[in-house]
Amino acid sequence: MTTHPLALGVTGAYLAMVDTVVPDFVEALYLVGSVAMGDFRPPLSDVNFVAVSQARPGRGEVAALAEAHAGLARGWPAPALDGVYLTWDDLRAGPLAVPNGPCVRQGRFFASGCHDRHPLTWSVLRASAVTIRGPLCAGTGLWRGTTHLERWALASVDERRRAGLGPDTADATLLTANGVERFVLGMCRLHYVLATGIVPSKSDxxxxxxxxxxxxxHRIIDEALRIRREPGAECLYATPGERGRDALAFLRLVADDARTLVVGPGGSGPG
Structure with missing residues (x-):
């Protein structure tokens, strides 16, 4: 699979900046998310990464990394970098052992956060990560946790029901094309994970x-796929309101059905 040139461009610029301000800090860099799954779709997609170092950054390194990411965001406003900084021990211990740490969200560096520190990231690392620097993930003793992936997916379904499907946030979010694409395909992805134990791309x-x-x-799913793959094509709905209502009804259906895929309090899904 060929890595999208925009992803290679921004990661090359990132490594040049980081190697200048914190030499030898980033020992490995892996791309995950849509880039790794062959589903990178500018301008919707970010470049999701996992950077690995020997130790967590100290105070001076945190300041240098924050400045590097700020400079990168000015020079490369799109696509944005989005990901986490891990140590080799973190990579082997898994997300439950390291729930917080340095991360980047939409190009902005945070010294500590839980962003992308979940089983899905480790699953994609294991299955399809693109190695930009460092050893292949298969040789790193990477954490495996299929049962935890199922639990995370189910918790994410419940979280989206509570936070994203309420009358206020849903009405606002689902009136936008990006919101429809993100929620409709995102819920299909969570359902897929619960049904199979495999993380698919959004298009898949x-x-x-x-x-x-x-x-x-099918119309609301086709509309979400249109937004992702052919944003210039004609909308399948007459109004944003009509589309939003269908999206909201679909999200509720998927959330309810997803719970039937897991039996018992601890779950008994795939894996």
């Missing part, structure tokens, strides 16, 4: 949704 998750759910839901 949408195709799975077309196969899995009744034809009455």
């Amino acid at each position: 998750a949408g195709l799975y949704g077309l196969i899995t759910f009744q034809p009455e839901w």
Whole structure:
């Protein structure tokens, strides 16, 4: 699979900056997310990364990394870098052992946070990471946790129901094309994870949704796929409000159905 040139461009610029301000700090750099899955779609997609070092950054290194990412965001406003800084021990211990640490969200560096420190990141690292620097993930003793991936996916379904499907946030978010794409395909992805134990790309998750759910839901799934893959094509809905109502109804359906895939309090899904 060929890595998208925009992803290579921003990661090359990132490494040049980081190597200048914190020499020898980033020992390995892996790309995950849509870049690793062959589903990178500018301008919707960020470049998701995992940077690995021997130790966590000290105070001076934190300041230098923050300045490097700020400079990168000025020079490369899109696509944005989005990811986490881990140590080799973190990589082997897994997300439950390291719930917080340095991270980058939409190009902005944070000294500590939980962003992307979840089983999905480790699953994609294991299955399809693009190695930009350092050894292949297969030789790093990478943490494995299929059961934890299932639990994370189910918790994410519940979180989206609480936070994203309320009457206020849903109405606002689902009136935008990006919100429809993110929520509809994101929920299809979570359902796929619970059904199979495998993390798909967003586009593959949408195709799975077309196969899995009744034809009455196909228009909203096709609309989410259109936004992701052919944003210039004609919208399948007459108004944003009509599209938002269908999206909200679909999200509620998927959330309810996803819970039926896990039996018992601890779950008994795939893996």
